[in-house]
Amino acid sequence: MTPPGDYTATRKFGDAAVTIISEGSMSWAPKFVAPEAEWRRAVPEAGADGAFTIGLNLAHIRIGNASILVDPGLDDPDSAWQRRFAARWPGVRRSPGLEHALAALGIRAGEVTHVCITHAHGDHFGGVTLEREGRDVARFPRARHLIGRADWARNPAREDRGSELAGRLGIVEGLGLLDLVDDEREIVPGATIIPAPGETPGHTIVRVHSAGEAFYYVGDLFHLPCEVEHHDWIPAGRDQAAMRASRGRLVADAVPERATLVFTHERFPAWGRIVRDPGGYRWERAW
Template sequence: MNLNNAPRADTAAPEELVPSRYAVRIGDIEVLVISDGVLPLPTKMLGHNVDPAVRAAWLDNMFLPADAFDWSLNAVVVRSGDQIILVDAGLGLDPDLNLPRAGQLVRRLAGAGIDLATVTDVILTHMHMDHVGGLLVEGVKERLRPDLRIHVAAAEISFWEAPDFTHVNMPAGFPDALRATAKRFAQEYHSQLRAFDEEREVAPGVVVHRTGGHTPGHSVVRLASGGERLTFAGDAVFTVGFEHPDWYNGFEHDPEEAARVRVRLLTELADTGEQLVATHLPFPSVGRVARDGDAFRWVAAFWDY
């Protein structure tokens, strides 16, 4: 991976209408945000614990459709020293899901000039299917290094042995798909999993830290180099979470704890002024967090051409 070959606002491939990768430098660490596509979901997933009229008013104020809209799916490639780290692996290409605009990560990694065989480490923020599915695409495992290290919280691995879906609010079929994908992933990559308890430095300036909430082992990745910092927040933050951090997302297995995690993280990011990238913020999802009364405000970065 070389930022010289990955301009900040990349020229789209001929079949694409918009760019699908965006480069950022954090000190000596190179970061490439890559879009895995978009996932259409019911708008109820943004805040199933609030009055539908209140949720509808927020959507209208944001010029978003009332019934369903496209969630971005973002992954990150990080180069620190001689390590190339993939943070999350996208949705994959399960034909039973009928999601043709998602699962683009493997193809877009190739388009960015990133050979899967050069990836030394994978960090998983958690084991939902839109974060591990790309590693289950046919032919991918054979292209990965045999000594690839996959870092994931021990609590996450344990959770998916008998997952609890009693507090989620998902469309029909999603719990079964999530359960099956996590089980298959754990079986296929068991020998390459490198579990950690609370925190691990994966490479110089690259630290994965367990937050819990969204899932028991949900983690964020903190990058720091040369006085600059960036956090990849995984699913700790959603579009609505700045103005309404207490709204429950339908995929949260412990929504009360997830809300507490979100407030703590957003408070810290507002205090430090560091950059934020998250899985489901609109691509490329690079920006900062500002305080706005008792809540927060998302300040998207100006694209650097």
């Protein structure tokens, strides 16, 4: 049995406790809109096809009476969903998964008060439901589920009844648990969901402020450390201008606060900071 310390890591930020939970790792070829020789220098582990291993980190935030999960990740490692996911992402390797992590942390799914979904990509929201006895059921039946409006209301995948979005997130909506986010919104005092479009039109990030300390879970606003140095290194298919603008806004807020940040696909445990450099900014791991 994998000890919980191998895939969960907790830190305090003021009165808030943040736990990073690794769902495992996967292989990804980002197809950066950037000069290939340059990004390959920054990511020397990339293979001939441009693919390399990335992490898959979720966050649980305990603040006041709230129990907030940011990105519900994937279904269980032994689920049929996982077998379909692995067929699409052949390099995926799973940790024991979110269910085991929550049990090890003493958190019952029914106690989770909020689930923030940074964006509507399957590796971030797939675990919003679980397969139980042949059907999908809401995993956090008492939680308000928050997602950027554009990723739900204006997402063409909603029209496809066979899509994961329609199937999985549709169950949550059908139970009346889905809240659509338009603007920066306080979830509970000290925790805020903030629009940061680019990866998708409705992409959001989550900020924790407590007793003078700051933490941000930034989802896919940055995927890799080298993107912090090069804000214009953005995978193909994203809204390049929106993503650069969202990155600029985050950096302007997080750097002066000396905030700790986590992005989903950094290597576990993923803690880091954005620091000023003579040429701009760089990522500094803090683990």
